[in-house]
Amino acid sequence: MHTIAEAQRSAVFPEVNYLSARHTVASWLFTVDHKRIAMLYLVTISIMFALGGSFAALIRLELLTPAGDLLDSDTYNKVFTLHGVIMIFFFLIPSVPATIGNFLIPLMIGCKDLAFPRINLLSYYLYLLGATFAIIVLVRGGVDTGWTFYTPYSSTYAQTEVFYATMAAFAAGFSSILTGLNFIVTIHKMRAPGMSWFRMPLFVWAHYATSLIQILGTPVVAITLVLLATERIWGVGIFNPNIGGDPVLFQHLFWFYSHPAVYVMILPGMGVISEVITCFSRKRIFGYTFVAFSSLAIAVIGFLVWGHHMYVSGQSVFAGIVFSFITFLVAVPSAIKVFNWTATLYKGEITFEAPMIYAFGFMGLFLVGGLTGILLGSMGADVHFHDTYFVVAHFHYVMVGGMVMAFMCGLHFWWPKMTGRMYNETLGQISGILVFVGFNLTFMPQFLVGYLGMPRRYHVYSEEWQMLNVMSTLGATILGLGYILPAIYFPWSLFKGAPAGDNPWDAKGLEWETTSPPPTFNFDEENMPVVTEEAYAYVIERNTLGAR
């Protein structure tokens, strides 16, 4: 049986690698190497995550008591809006694709870089431009529309920095489109010899599905924000009923992108889990084809369900019935993935390294998030749950319990490949457990308080709900600690971590066949990879199982 210690015993840090290729600031800022761009993204989105997290901390502190004694109402509106805008547009959407995906897709399919390296750099600078607009919003006094920019808050009655906030989302959206475009072309055209579609790692399939959503959906939200500006600047009646518009139209256009965007956030995370589960159970994935096609099914069906956000917004009952039915359908491919991961674990040689702890956390939390989504997708129940903390808990279970867990899982799994260094494994395991416990303590009480009727987006609430809110704030503190730990041991490992070796986890996949960190063009240029076996060709050493 493999151990990390065995794999690392003879590990040396390679002299030639993408990190040491050049050392100037310009060599980083103008790089077209997908690995360096991924690292630029990683640093930037980590800063945005910390910023969005600080707003979450303010929200939880404010909600410790039923009275609005820390923030006034206007400021509270701005704080939860900025928390949402920053976390969704500047962390969750780019998190795995722009960092881990950017780094790994060329490595996994065996090519030297993405198809359009300069467009990759452009997408980073567009992201940076969007982030700058978000900072401008902060400096100029914030925005209070909620992250959804619903009309008429963002049109007739807008009093805050709506223009800069929409520009931030607009620029980040184009960054996302370019990343998706790059991935699709790369996956179609640049696979190594022998890397057929059904030998590709499921991480790549998940990114392919994600990219389809990015290029098909994101332009719609961009156009919607342009229409919003058109109405505000030139008074053309699009969303304002007083001048011939329809406010529900905004919600249709907004959610046409923003619901599939949920799958932009979660699908890459599912790709990460497929890689990690197989590695740490030493098993082939159960039902490769089903898992691969379920990614595409989620991407396609995910486009047909947006109306479930609008059951009580004036949408017709008939349309609600149609959207509700299709919403139930999208649960099927999601469930296929969870069942197949579970079946993969069956009789596996399971070990509990830090990435696996995060993967288990993902499976449990995503399951709760998904199942509560069924409740919200049914029209009758949603009338009760709509705009309560039940909804807040549901989407945090999917977005944080699912996506952030998967992001952390992937970061722990591929950190040795990205940096060539090992982090402290014990601290990694402790962090995974802290995040899981802290997360449940934060958001499980929110299901209860939401079921009891506490509305979201209010900072003054009835006294009977205080105990559940105190529990939630306590959980958020533990959760925060769970995130602070990696912020310490990852940078520490860059300087003090032991060399990781090419393949510290004894994992399958082309990315593990090159050095850690890889050279600038990923593989030995004289000896580019040729794929001769299926993905996840793990073999369990039967004598080890027999000893159990």
Place this chain on the structure above:
Amino acid sequence: MSDTTATHDDNGHDHHIVSVKAYGMVISALFFLMFLTVFMAFVDLGSLNPFIALAIAVSKAVLIVLIFMNVWFSTRLTQIFVAGGFFWLLILFGMIIIDFVSRAMVTNPQAWE
């Protein structure tokens, strides 16, 4: 399209170069359609107005996508992706229209009173 020349790059990919004459014809057609749009704006055909305006707009878009964006000469894969984009637009419009046309359709009006 006959006014084109096929070339090959280092990777063996086909690249069609559209002749200046063909581009000239397309842009002339686009200008004609633009003047037609303006002209039709002053002609009242009643309920046919939006259909005429949309037909002209679609003709312009088709010319631009097929010739200026080279989709006519592209690979089948590119054409599928372009068709996919329009299919998605159809989903967007179609399902929004489901809402707008059925708003007045309440199964049990007494329940709302």
